Amino acid sequence: MSQTPKQTADRSVPTSADVARLAGVSRATVSYVLNNTASVRISEPTRRRVREAAEELGYVPHAAARSLRAGHTRMVVLPPATLPAGPLYGRFLAELQAALRRLDYTVVHYGSLGLDGDEAARSWAELRPVAVVALGEVGLTPHGVDVLKRSGARAVVTLGSRRVAGAHCFVMDQREVGARAVAHLVERGRRAIGVVMPQESGLERFSEPRIEGARRAAAAAGARIEALPLPYEEEPAAALAARWRQLGLDAVFTYNDDYAVLLMRALQDEGITIPAETAVIGADDLLLGRLQRPRLSTVHIDLVTGRKLAELVDRVVREPGEEPAVHDLMGARAVHREST
Amino acid sequence: MSQTPKQTADRSVPTSADVARLAGVSRATVSYVLNNTASVRISEPTRRRVREAAEELGYVPHAAARSLRAGHTRMVVLPPATLPAGPLYGRFLAELQAALRRLDYTVVHYGSLGLDGDEAARSWAELRPVAVVALGEVGLTPHGVDVLKRSGARAVVTLGSRRVAGAHCFVMDQREVGARAVAHLVERGRRAIGVVMPQESGLERFSEPRIEGARRAAAAAGARIEALPLPYEEEPAAALAARWRQLGLDAVFTYNDDYAVLLMRALQDEGITIPAETAVIGADDLLLGRLQRPRLSTVHIDLVTGRKLAELVDRVVREPGEEPAVHDLMGARAVHREST
DNA sequence: TTGAAAGCGCTACCAT
DNA sequence: ATGGTAGCGCTTTCAA
Secondary structure, eight states: SSSOOTTTTTSSOOOOHHHHHTTOOOOOHHHHHTTTTTTSSSOOOHHHHHHHHHHHHHHOOOOHHHHHHHHHHEEEEEOOOOOOOOHHHHHHHHHHHHHHHHTTOOEEEEOTTOHHHHHHHHHHTTTTTTTEEEESSSSSHHHHHHHHTTOOOOOEEEEEEOOOOOSEEEEEOTTTHHHHHHHHHHHTOOOOEEEEEEOOOTHHHHHHHHHHHHHHHHHHHHEEEEEEOSSSHHHHHHHHHHHHHHOOOOOOSSSHHHHHHHHHHHHHHHTTTTTOEEEEEOOSSOHHHHHSSSSSBBBEEEEEHHHHHHHHHHHHOTTTSSOOOOOEEEEEEEOOOOOO | OOSOOOOOTTOOOOHHHHHHHHTOHHHHHHHHHTTTTTTTTOOOOHHHHHHHHHHHTTTTOHHHHHHHEEEEEEEEEOOOOOOOOHHHHHHHHHHHHHHHTTTEEEEOOOTTTTTTTHHHHHHHHTTTEEEEEEESSOOHHHHHHHHHHTTOEEEEEEEESSSSSSHHHHHHOTTTHHHHHHHHHHHHOEEEEEEEOOOOOHHHHHHHHHHHHHHHHHHHTTTTTEEEEOSSHHHHHHHHTTTTTHHHHHHEESHHHHHHHHHHHHHHTOOOTTTTTTTESSOOOHHHHSSSSSBBBEEEEEOOHHHHHHHHHHHHHTTTOOOOOEEEEEEEEOOOOSSS
């Protein structure tokens, strides 16, 4: 106010009408100039006057007003990545976002936190997004999908383990990961297989299907599965290792490579040899695992690239006729190294 | 309706006027009922009629129209977490989002990808957010801050290494990390110190200031610093290890714990003893490091919690008078384990 | 207790 | 080449 050049908060925010007034033209002209509307010719002097006025006022168009008028948005709602779901998944989401931005969509993360599926769908629908990509964690129901479509969403895509009627589904079958791990262990002669269950909340989405797959594969091969709850901390790992020999296991699938590193260290500290006494296999194929001694066997997961999914979204937005389909998002294969 | 509930795309999206028509009341009444407006009494039968009509049509209010009318939003713009900036930073961002959501803000990630600071500020301003939290990576200038404030943003907060005039700044001085690491090594008698420089793009934001801090600390102690470019892959690490003895270093600061694990394995494969021949210190204090042999010394980083930052944002939004200040976001201290 | 109507900021049609 | 104006969906006086 006094001597600071920042009369920021006091004056109200400039509108196109303010620009028009300052430039001595109509609001229409301002709109034409600022949007470079092709269907209309505006003289160069006028253009300059308008631009200067806009500049001087620090005018910035109001996106909500614009899309209200336009009747549609370029907004894609994505769920906030809340889970510690591993670098793979994180990278996939980052890719997806980047690709969508490149296709000129505005990616919005809007909290589904503490909302159930239908409530979340409703609050998304309020934004009138042109597309929604929902993580499996949000229990999107067919009704939720319908609400979104009724609100104008042209593409509704789910990402997760279940399919949802009415939506394009990218199914990530985590059971496959557990199944591959156990199949690998069985092939190498193991029959008593522990499966590490992380205790971090939110990870059940992944760990439950993984152990289910493990059970299925074990049943098919006549092997035994034992669930081993384990928080990602050193002491519980040591405790588990201390009673390891009583468990009578000859192999363990550790949910992922991080847990494998945790458990391997503890086992080795107990003098348990890997793989002779106990075989260890992780999942995710992180570089980290390759750096262990012995080098960690793992289940490599191929995720569809985020770009691919972005392209699907874009296609469905442009051509909403397309029948909702179920796509496979994931491939899994065991990678043999030294720990099995 | 009949038996397929999916008359989705064909009918246009219902507005409050549609609800009013179906319920046989005015739009005003619909608004009163659906918002539970306290200052107005609506009879119970009317309320029910309105609610049923809304339900039947699948009516969802239009957020843009509402905020246009209201003249303000509850939107907070956050940059998309684009960088592989480590789990610490990721967790901080996730916390921040969750806390903001709990305070009833709508968190929006809006791509600053490929935009320079002022362009990004402008595109954010179009959304008329009530607050903006900008990562240091976006070169937000005082002018950008001004644009945002003129557009109605009540809080502009930056997060990064530099401070920006006009904004509340949370400064994360990465130099401190490098300085602590080197000081620790110097204390333990080392004088020829390598500093690993990741080659992943985007990480310079962190690695450059870290080595700068390392240089400063080394200069103060009469030690030598040698930059060691290293991509996060096994072969380059092996190559670096192969020429390690020619480098004449007695210690290395590896940027973070992940790179430490990578390099330690390679050094050990060359028969180089840690810490006798070469001391190794990482940063971030991941559990991973504690699991190594020898257990990895590291620089522990204390980040302000996301909740704290969310509270500041909220306070400034409610009380925009508050003077922009510079806060310290980070504390760093060396943790001695076995590798140094 | 309810309705009519103004107007938020913007764009696109139709005049001039 | 430029201006007038309707109207996107919503909330909120003001009247009835």
